[in-house]
Amino acid sequence: MNNASLRPPPLRLSWLIWAMAALFYLMAFFHRVAPAVMTNELMRDFDISAAALGQLSAFYFYSYVAMQIPTGILADTLGPRRLLAAGALIASLGTVLFAAAPGFLWAGLGRLLIGGSVAVAFVGLLKLAANWFAPRLFAAVTGMTLFFGIIGAVSAGPPLRMLINIYSWQSIMLGIAGGTVAIGAMIWLFVRDDPRSKGYANPAAPQQGPGGNTASRNIRKDVAEVFAARNTVLLFFIPAGIVGATLTFTGLWGVPYLATHYRISTADASMLTSALLVAWAVGGPVFGWMSDRLGRRKRLYLIGCSLCLAGWAILFFLPGMPVYALIAILLATGFCSGCMVVSFAFVKESVPLRLAGTVSGVINMGVMAGPMLLQPAVGWVLDKCWQGGMSEGVKIYSLAAYQKGFSLMLAWVAISLVLLFFTQETWCRQQA
Template identity: 25%
Template sequence: MNSPTSGTSGTSDTPHTPHTSPARWRVLAVFSLGYLVSYVFRGVNLGFAPHLVDELGLSAADLGLLTSFYFLGFALAQLPAGLLLDRFGPRRTEAALLLLTVAGSAVFAAAPGMVGLAAGRLLIGVGVSVCLGAAIQALSMWFPLSRMPLLNGVVMAIGGLGAVAVGTPLAWLLTWTDWRTVSAGMALVSLVMAMLLWFGAPDLPRVSRESLAQQLRGTREILGSERFWRVAPLTLLNQGVFLAVQSLWVSAFMRDVQGLAPADSARHVSVIGFAMMAGCVGAGWAARHLERLGISLRAFAGFGMMGFIGVQVLLMAGAPLPLPLLWAAYGVFGSSGILTYALLARRFPDALIGRATTALTLTVFLATFAFQVGIGVVLDFWPASGGRYPARAHLAVWAGLVVLQVLASAWYLMGRRAAPTAR
């Protein structure tokens, strides 16, 4: 970018541009922290669940429905959030929406029953819905696009620390306080984050001066673009399957298919989490260096997402390899779909980046929600015994998901010469 509002390849650093400003590192730090906060909210109900059951008498179905309101709010907010990002920029948009998170956390903390809890979670989902899209847009404005794969990976890895925070640290916190106090504390954290963004993040002139009608035409352009739909199906399957399994069903697979004890499953789940963080950063670093060797970002992203299919097949087949190695590979390749965010940033002009990013996030979160629910529905076709499902039930589910990913891979490969980059 030669100027804050014009789109170029962004591959060279020249004096007096955002690419050379020391403030760009503040941009990276502040927006990464915002994504970390959003990730904590994503998983905090895992720690709250037993306390909600004991205090409010919620059933398992209630807990599932309650958790889904976060994803529902997050998904429904994506397209409007994209319009706001491209009109007002990442700093103002994220700071303003985080105020909804503050309100949602307060509502959740004070809720006497299911309705209030659900309303709080819905507001929280809307409030944090822009955290990833804002970070990607801000980095694309302040850094050369050649660095975007690595920087996106850094943001995702820092956000992944939120998954660690809702594990042992949250469990420890709940030993000396209650979930309502923690929720109120998260409201305060969200308010501080909003203030940090508003007053601490450097800004550039407004990204877009389009009218609302023009913005809506831009959204339709993205959703009707082959450039978008050539990469979206494989990405949403890669990320949707990985997130759905990692956040809910992986322990059941380890227990029922691999025969692991709870303690062993917990250790392997931690392996996946740390491998995911390493994969986010490592894939971004590798992508940038491979491009210098003539291997495109699109090709490398496709290799990673198709590698994820291979790892799933190895796990299903019970390959004679160390389980920590297989589950680490699951985490590394399962995070490879983030590379397509950087790919979309190159395929659409600056004025459409926010909407393109949030459109992709919308598909990913809808897929995650659908797979979390759908896997449970399919497993219920087999009778459970002692809380366990037959191994063949899990294998049937995974086989169906692999078939979908293979079909999406074929579609991805067919478009390797289609959809030229926009900049």
Template identity: 25%
Template sequence: MSSENYFPKRYFMVAGTFLLALLLYIDRICISVAKEPISSSLDLSDKQMGWVLAAFSLGYAFFQTPSGLMADRYGPRKILAGIVTIWSAFTALTAVAWNFSSLLVVRFLFGSGEAGAFPGMSRAIYNWFPLKERGVVTGINFSGSRLGAAFALPLVAWMIEDLGWRATFLILGGIGVVWAAGWYLLFRDRPEDHKSISEAEKAFILSNRQDKKVSLAKEKISFRQLSKSKNMWLAMGQYFCSNFTFFFALTWLFPHIKKEYGLETVEAGLYTAVPLIFGAFGNWFAGWLIDRIFKKGDWDRSRRLPAALGFALAAIGLVGSIFMDSAMGAILLLSIAIFGADMTLPPSWAFCVDIGKKNAGAISGTMNMAGNIGAFITALLFPYLLDWTGATTLFFIVGAILNIIAIFLWSKMRPQYHFTEY
């Protein structure tokens, strides 16, 4: 029985990780939509809210590599179920913040909890999917995060208006606990251990996987080993540039568009959902392009070309948005920028699985740590540059320059070499 004669059960695992990414970004972007009522309730300035948004990124960055190491060592089943439970608790605890300091601490811990999500997914993908399907699966997962954010903007805006921001955070926290329970009950770390996977599908996965046999990573890897890898540094550098662009869409785009063009809350949510939907399309397109090029036998180009094209579009969109005088024009150009920025995600995470293999969690976590240092800088730089210059122009120019630098970095990356070899 060939793998084409039935619906592969491994795609149910993709449905689970897609829903995880959806939930991840609904919980993450809620703070941006709730900026005004939280600021009003807790008497916070824009700069203080910048620190609240940045605190998430800092916690998220610091715990990326440790979370990835845990996923490699203990398996994505336990780790993903555990971290979703933890971050859901801190989502709910956001509702009880009473001042700037308490909100800062809760959002830092929330970011720390979310840190293991994508590294855990990377390890699950390495265990479950053939190399030739890696691009599409990664693209589907990341599109979930973008659709989650897009879906959350108008939905959460409506929930906050009707229920209040505190009740909204409590409800979202409860939803996460439900996902964690379902994942732990239904998922297994390896297809070999899942009773509902047919023998034909197991044989197909094992014969087409990057490594025929996988196990949990028992040996420890150190930061010293990672720091010697040229591939690792290049991956970190380009992902820093990517996150600088995208994190703007998650943090300051909503309040910026709302204030700049005098929009109502729900209207602003609908406008700012558009770039995130374009981001989902960018993930799908890049994932398809990766696998199409890979099937032609060009492993290096299958990662580099989608990434370079994405960074070029991101730079063009950011610079073009500076010259727009209407909300519609600005959203159109920023949609191009986010489409491009998200095109860089599937090749970046596929690259981490390529060079990391059974250490894919640690490698992808380290890359994501660097990316979220970029996100941390974005969250702070936007309000400070706006206050300093009185305009957003300089911020968008800085983002465009970083995207151009990333194209050069990708030209030096080698996906066929393990991180210990290059």
């Protein structure tokens, strides 16, 4: 049946399809930041330093980043349903390996397997969003995707910390593996790639153009076409700084920094980093909605990135703030970090729509390069600046050491801000 003769899918059905797949993205974010509240346990159980812990956490990002372009291509060719279901199954196996690891290398292999498999979650969701939602809603749906993912990150904060106080981290990870298998089964049974398989029109079909259905696609040519767009190259690096700073702080080094230098408990520190993530989750949909509403991408992104840079600078170089001021700056910085969701609508409009999955994979590869590089780099600086302090078998780092390490994060956010000035505004319209 011709797409023009079908009516669009009901919005509630589109959101239901999206939500089932988004559960897997929730799990992806959980694994991304879980090491932050297990730093003491992991360093003690595997007898590793800060630099090695940064490497263990970064194993997730190594495979995640490596899988992004292949994931984008597979999303455009095989479809997101198969990709997401297979990813969930492999992620569960990686989680079991991480939980049962007898040493650092096996734990690293488990993290590597988890990162490579959950790498399909975000791009698969964006491909579903492009098929199931009207183009005018794409940035807002992208923001909601981030919101859903950060629910997973928050669950890896205080709730995970409380569970670790009762159960071993290994048994908790095994439970997570079982839940991931269930999510994969649900995606396979209920999610469909295209509304037309359920008798509805695909909102994106009129814009797909020739080659939208992919059997004869030239993958090398598609990737070259994606990188030929100036915005693609710039937006590969820009969100990496924002996300890199956010996930390096909340996903690894923020909890020990706050606990040591604001003299609060690990549980309270994890509450504060989780609050930053919640603010990030709220900021994503708000920036996406405002960008769609205003019909602009670049100006709003510039404002958000500028405020984000200012917030991190205050957090790192004005220590000793009252707790209420600390909370306010954390929330404001997290909220402004949500501006990075504009990247995906921005770049999607800069290339032909048939390449939506491929270009989303390219940009998400850049996004995850930030924490992949920054987490171990900050750990390396901390170890270089360590002055010999220990507490319960775990190294303690000075304020000066943290400031030197966190300066790497600030530098990348500043570079992101500069690069934004060179992007080309799309005015929220498909340019190619």
